[in-house]
Amino acid sequence: MQYSKRSRTLLLLVATSAFALHASTSAFGQSPHEHEGGREQGCGSYERDVGMDLELLGGDRADVTAGDGAGASPDIRVGEGYTVRLVPQEEMEFPTEPTRHMLAEGAFGGLMSIEVPVAGSYRISLTKASWVDLAAGDEMLESTDFSGRHGCEHLRKWVSYELEAGRLYTLMLSGGTEQVLGAAVVPADHQEME
Amino acid sequence: MVAGLFAGMLAATGVAASNGVAPLLAPDSGGAATASGDAREVLAEYLAGLSEAQYRTARRGEAFFNTSFVPSPSRAQVRDGLGPLFNSGACRSCHNSLGRGSPPTDPGQQPVALVLQLSTRSADGSWGMDPIYGANFNPFAVEGFEPEGRVVIERTPLRGRYADGTEWVVDQPAYRLEDLRYGALHPATAISPRLAQPIIGMGLLQAVPEETILALADPDDRDGDGISGRANWLHGKDGEKRLGRFGWKSNQPDILAQTVAALSQEQGITSSHDPAGNCTAAQRDCRAAPIGAELEIEDADVDALVLFQRVLAVPPRRNLDRPAVARGAALFRQADCAACHVPTLETAAVADLPALSEQRIHAYTDLLLHDMGPGLADGRPDHQATGSEWRTPPLWGLGRTPDIARGEFYLHDGRARTLEEAVLWHGGEAAAARARFIALPPADRAALIAFLRSL
Numbered sequence: 024m025q026y027s028k029r030s031r032t033l034l035l036l037v038a039t040s041a042f043a044l045h046a047s048t049s050a051f052g053q054s055p056h057e058h059e060g061g062r063e064q065g066c067g068s069y070e071r072d073v074g075m076d077l078e079l080l081g082g083d084r085a086d087v088t089a090g091d092g093a094g095a096s097p098d099i100r101v102g103e104g105y106t107v108r109l110v111p112q113e114e115m116e117f118p119t120e121p122t123r124h125m126l127a128e129g130a131f132g133g134l135m136s137i138e139v140p141v142a143g144s145y146r147i148s149l150t151k152a153s154w155v156d157l158a159a160g161d162e163m164l165e166s167t168d169f170s171g172r173h174g175c176e177h178l179r180k181w182v183s184y185e186l187e188a189g190r191l192y193t194l195m196l197s198g199g200t201e202q203v204l205g206a207a208v209v210p211a212d213h214q215e216m217e
Numbered sequence: 218m219v220a221g222l223f224a225g226m227l228a229a230t231g232v233a234a235s236n237g238v239a240p241l242l243a244p245d246s247g248g249a250a251t252a253s254g255d256a257r258e259v260l261a262e263y264l265a266g267l268s269e270a271q272y273r274t275a276r277r278g279e280a281f282f283n284t285s286f287v288p289s290p291s292r293a294q295v296r297d298g299l300g301p302l303f304n305s306g307a308c309r310s311c312h313n314s315l316g317r318g319s320p321p322t323d324p325g326q327q328p329v330a331l332v333l334q335l336s337t338r339s340a341d342g343s344w345g346m347d348p349i350y351g352a353n354f355n356p357f358a359v360e361g362f363e364p365e366g367r368v369v370i371e372r373t374p375l376r377g378r379y380a381d382g383t384e385w386v387v388d389q390p391a392y393r394l395e396d397l398r399y400g401a402l403h404p405a406t407a408i409s410p411r412l413a414q415p416i417i418g419m420g421l422l423q424a425v426p427e428e429t430i431l432a433l434a435d436p437d438d439r440d441g442d443g444i445s446g447r448a449n450w451l452h453g454k455d456g457e458k459r460l461g462r463f464g465w466k467s468n469q470p471d472i473l474a475q476t477v478a479a480l481s482q483e484q485g486i487t488s489s490h491d492p493a494g495n496c497t498a499a500q501r502d503c504r505a506a507p508i509g510a511e512l513e514i515e516d517a518d519v520d521a522l523v524l525f526q527r528v529l530a531v532p533p534r535r536n537l538d539r540p541a542v543a544r545g546a547a548l549f550r551q552a553d554c555a556a557c558h559v560p561t562l563e564t565a566a567v568a569d570l571p572a573l574s575e576q577r578i579h580a581y582t583d584l585l586l587h588d589m590g591p592g593l594a595d596g597r598p599d600h601q602a603t604g605s606e607w608r609t610p611p612l613w614g615l616g617r618t619p620d621i622a623r624g625e626f627y628l629h630d631g632r633a634r635t636l637e638e639a640v641l642w643h644g645g646e647a648a649a650a651r652a653r654f655i656a657l658p659p660a661d662r663a664a665l666i667a668f669l670r671s672l
Contacts, residue, residue: 129292
């Protein structure tokens with residue numbers, strides 16, 4: 024499986040920081056929810072290893088403006104962090120209705136394109152609350168898992184999907200009240216990156 | 218010995234075809250308010266026959282239910298005013314897919330759908346909310362504020378054996394509050410954990426006549442069957458006496474009261490029905506926080522939230538053609554589960570929603586309080602409910618839980634991870650039913666569970 028050099032580096036960082044967290048927790052008897060090792064209060068209670076998500080969303084991110092449905096949508100690459108500027112939802116033309124019926128007043132939405140090089144499970148990870156849908160053409164994908172935490176600055180929620188290599192997906196965000204948020208697509212199973 | 222007697226009794230009666238089982242196998246749990254089952258979300262289907270205006274209003278309510286409130290000030294004025302202390306931003310976050318919530322499953326994770334209610338015993342023996350922390354413990358706060366503290370849950374495994382020798386293990390949870398932001402709890406404060414319940418069929422349950430519920434009550438157990446059933450009479454601010462029928466202890470009289478209480482105490486959203494919100498006098502920073510408006514949700518939007526909950530249909534039964542389900546239905550009856558989980562009720566006339574009107578429904582509840590024994594007791598009275606009494610929860614839709622939730626969590630605090638565990642926690646008035654379940658051979662236990670999963 025081929026991934027970018029940066030992704031491989033991130034894997035190493037994740038492994039290193041996970042070890043550091045474990046070691047220092049054991050040494051100093053601190054509970055997992057406490058601020059430690061770059062993980063804010065709340066982040067440490069995620070049941071999955073979200074180290075890569077935190078690295079991407081807490082680091083330097085590329086700026087993009089989400090599509091409004093009328094024009095093209097920006098491409099979001101696996102293993103990169105993005106700062107996404109969303110569109111007032113009343114101006115959005117969603118290709119398909121979002122699956123969660125939510126208040127549109129004061130909300131922001133946006134579209135992004137995703138294509139993964141390797142089939143597998145991926146997380147859509149966000150720094151702020153927003154409803155996440157993933158469409159493949161007219162088909163709305165069922166998510167396979169999700170989680171969220173208040174009090175985790177760089178990872179408010181993630182939603183995972185099984186994705187096919189080379190297929191174009193449209194990420195639809197809706198319902199949130201933050202116009203700017205961080206987003207990343209992360210392989211859910213790091214072993215697949217070996 | 219007991220197992221042998223019970224098995225013999227079942228064989229003698231011919232379980233599958235016994236009298237009284239037919240209602241337990243009715244396919245339409247909600248009568249005309251039974252869902253087709255075709256909706257994308259099985260618990261989100263509306264009643265048939267709504268007017269255009271009702272549909273629009275219900276959709277507005279659904280949008281509010283699904284949408285998180287946000288801190289003030291916000292561009293999204295229709296939904297600002299969250300907290301600053303809260304349990305959850307959105308109703309939906311607790312009522313997963315409109316079904317039951319889940320307690321924390323990860324170390325350090327704070328509860329969202331599991332609310333710890335607080336009340337304090339006064340010197341005169343009466344109970345009121347905790348003077349510092351209020352009626353609910355809020356483990357979350359908006360940015361710039363600190364939450365009230367942290368909930369710690371410790372679980373102790375308890376073991377036992379079925380009559381056939383099979384071992385079972387259940388977890389007894391204990392709750393502790395730490396890192397308390399406003400100082401220690403009052404020493405006489407009791408904690409009652411309450412998990413968010415499914416909201417399907419609430420319109421039907423609200424339409425069950427008071428006389429029907431009271432006719433099922435037997436507070437002094439005059440029939441001597443060991444099962445009483447008490448009404449929880451509530452006294453409103455205006456002194457009006459009302460029958461409780463919603464909430465884990467029948468501590469709310471109707472959907473409106475339940476909704477307004479959740480908005481206020483769990484989300485910090487004020488309304489004309491509860492303009493005070495959840496900040497106590499001792500929480501000065503909370504009271505000084507920016508507010509969305511004097512009243513943070515308008516009456517019309519509260520009404521929409523209530524209508525949305527009234528129009529949710531009940532999912533259809535499944536697997537009724539399976540022999541195990543029929544056998545399980547008979548066992549349910551024979552084990553006397555139906556004494557509290559009453560299979561059939563009838564609703565009164567409902568002028569505005571014909572699908573709710575005069576329906577024969579199968580909710581499996583009597584909406585009454587029953588003493589469930591010390592194992593489940595929270596030691597915290599709630600209106601007229603004692604610390605060991607709980608409302609019989611409706612069972613309709615139970616079988617959909619694995620389809621819509623990550624994990625199964627039953628009973629008032631989600632301690633039961635399987636339906637078997639939920640039965641094993643029954644005590645008090647239900648101790649005899651539990652004993653009958655324990656006495657069953659494995660195939661019959663599985664049949665009883667298959668019946669519950671068909672609901």
